[in-house]
Amino acid sequence: MFAIVGAAGKHCATPVCQVKAILRDESKAGRLTEIGCEIAIADLLDSKALAKAIGDAHTVQIILPPSPQAKDPAEEMRRGIESLASALEEARPKLVLAISDYGAHITNDIGMPTLCRTFEERLSKLDCHKVFLRSAEHMQGWGRAVPRAIESGTLPSFHDPLDMVFPTVSAPDVGAIAADILLRPASDNLVEIVHAEGPRRYSANDVAAVLSELLGRTINAEAVPRSRWKGAFESVMSPSLAELLIKANDAQNEGGLVDVEPDAKEVRYGTTELLDALRPLVLPQ
Known part of the structure; x- marks a missing residue:
């Protein structure tokens, strides 16, 4: 039995074995039931309910999603780690x-990578084999800026300089990589760290070029001034979550900091190019 906590997210691959999908929202069970998953309902912050939902599963895949609706998403994520x-x-x-x-x-x-470090450190204490699959930034994250780009012809970017390439990956590719790791023979190492990114790295200018190709007209990338970040983030999320993302973007813009850990033993590469990841966001079916 494979149990997936957070199975309604974009990292969940089609199961090829017995899978239990653990959700906090039963309304999202439909697609997972259709592909053969057993469904269990449990809130991330209810450790007893989670343990019962996991049951006797041999393998558990987990993700720690931020909750934008929470008053303090960072604190809720810390509580989620312990739960x-x-x-x-x-x-x-x-x-x-x-x-x-x-x-x-x-x-x-x-910011956000530091919360993931806390996540890894806490789970490292578990008496079992652990795999930490570190995902690069998701290509689909650009979807939040697509409406503005379509309307104005300008793609706002928190990546600066605009020509700096950075690691990115399509979220479903992370799910496929995770599934492949779970199905391979177990390693002798109690803790494994695997990095996952796309087939190549892109800059904000590359994103604008892809949008231009999809839309059939010119889209230009434009860096959002650092002085406007706080207001831009807090207009759509809590100050706590905004702070996490501001710190993460500052680190990303240093270049080479938010990257593969030095001396990493394994980096896996997805197959989805940026054009294919953004196409359904720009030209929805």
């Missing part, structure tokens, strides 16, 4: 694969 760890200590699976983040190896506070 997940407590549930796993009670359920005692043999293998845990946790979706983490590029930059989780950095020791100073760089």
Whole structure:
């Protein structure tokens, strides 16, 4: 039995074996039921319910999603880390694969990757085999800027300089890589760290060029001034979550910081190009 906590997200691949999808919102069960998943309902912050939902699963895949609706998403994520760890200590699976983040190896506070570092450190205490799958920034994240680009012809970017390439990956590719890792023979190492990114790296200018190709007209990237970041983020999210993303973008713009950990033993590459990842966001079916 494979249990997936957060199975309604974009990292979930089509199951090829017995899979239990653990959700907090039963309304999202339809697609997962159709592809053959058993469904269990549990809230991320209810460790007892989570442990019961995990049950006797041999393998558990987990993700720690931010909750933009929460008053303090960062604090809720910290509570979620402890709840997940407590549930796993009670359920005692043999293998845990946790979706983490590029930059989780950095020791100073760089926002969201630092929360993933805390996540990894807490799960490292579990008495089982652990795989931390560190995902690069998602290509689909640009979808938030697509309406503005279509309307104005300008793609706002928090990546600066605009020609600096950075690691990025299509979210479904992360799910496929995770599934492949879970189905391979177990390693002798108690903790494995695997990085996942796309077939090549892109800059903000590359994103604008792809949008231009999809739309059939010129789209130009434009860096959002650093002085406007706080207002831009807080207009759509809580100050707590905005702070995490501001720190992460500052680190990303240093170049080479939010990246593969030095001396990393394994980097996996997805197959989805940026053009294919953005096409359904620009030209929805």
